Amino acid sequence: MEQNIRVGIVSYLNTRPLIYGLQRLPIKNEIELIEAYPASLAEKLKTGAIDLGLVPVAVVPQLPKYYINGHYCIGAVGDVASVALFSEQPIDQIKKIRLDYQSCSSVNLLKWLVKHHWKIEVEFIDAKDESYINGIKGDTAAVIIGDRALAQRPNFKYIYDLAGEWKMATGLPFVFAAWVSTKKLPDDFILKFDEANAYGLQHIDEIAAEHHNGVYDLKKYFSVNLSYELDEDKRKGMAKFISEIPTIR
Numbered sequence: 001m002e003q004n005i006r007v008g009i010v011s012y013l014n015t016r017p018l019i020y021g022l023q024r025l026p027i028k029n030e031i032e033l034i035e036a037y038p039a040s041l042a043e044k045l046k047t048g049a050i051d052l053g054l055v056p057v058a059v060v061p062q063l064p065k066y067y068i069n070g071h072y073c074i075g076a077v078g079d080v081a082s083v084a085l086f087s088e089q090p091i092d093q094i095k096k097i098r099l100d101y102q103s104c105s106s107v108n109l110l111k112w113l114v115k116h117h118w119k120i121e122v123e124f125i126d127a128k129d130e131s132y133i134n135g136i137k138g139d140t141a142a143v144i145i146g147d148r149a150l151a152q153r154p155n156f157k158y159i160y161d162l163a164g165e166w167k168m169a170t171g172l173p174f175v176f177a178a179w180v181s182t183k184k185l186p187d188d189f190i191l192k193f194d195e196a197n198a199y200g201l202q203h204i205d206e207i208a209a210e211h212h213n214g215v216y217d218l219k220k221y222f223s224v225n226l227s228y229e230l231d232e233d234k235r236k237g238m239a240k241f242i243s244e245i246p247t248i249r
């Protein structure tokens with residue numbers, strides 16, 4: 001038998017609806033799911049450790065060749081809830097921003113917002129491990145993504161939702177990650193893969209109940225905050241963001 005297609009998936013709750021069908025439908029016998037945080041998935045795609053992955057769109061310009069597969073993504077048309085700048089002080093008083101080591105897209109989005117939307121002068125500090133979250137004090141804020149961001153929501157006075165801010169600035173939705181490959185995958189495989197993604201989106205109530213954690217309303221998270229269809233507007237938002245990346249390095 002041919003080797004299974006290695007599929008990189010984000011190790012956060014946001015991905016549960018997209019993988020629900022991949023774990024249950026017959027396609028599960030053709031794939032191997034490899035879970036990691038987004039920045040690590042980007043590395044895995046670059047080094048060939050995965051064939052297809054839910055990879056941060058911010059790394060797409062670094063790939064010699066790429067394909068955006070299927071019709072689903074991790075996106076938002078307004079506040080996403082799990083990607084934010086957390087602070088004790090309002091935006092105009094922030095002097096330093098610690099950047100989540102698990103992120104690629106959100107860190108670049110934050111830098112774009114700092115330069116083009118908030119227009120503030122700040123120092124960026126790359127975080128190396130989870131301890132950076134304890135450093136959010138006074139005029140030092142931090143970007144946090146994923147489940148850890150949902151968990152921190154009750155702890156900070158100021159929460160700037162990065163997808164919501166992007167929407168205010170551009171009028172467009174934001175795409176954090178899409179199903180990216182560096183080689184063309186068979187059309188019949190992508191069709192089945194896409195159908196498996198759709199299957200999960202038809203089972204949001206079960207998935208929300210299964211992962212219920214008392215931290216955040218997951219039904220709202222999966223159906224209002226996150227928006228998984230890679231439609232025309234999301235493609236426009238994604239193209240705009242990718243075209244802006246050279247202006248923020």
Ligand SMILES: C=C(O[C@@H]1C=C(C(=O)O)C=C[C@H]1O)C(=O)O
Nearest residue numbers: 038056082103104105106146176
């Ligand atoms: C909405 C989210 O989107 C994510 C953020 C990413 C990034 O910043 O690179 C990549 C994938 C997604 O997991 C989240 O993590 O909460």
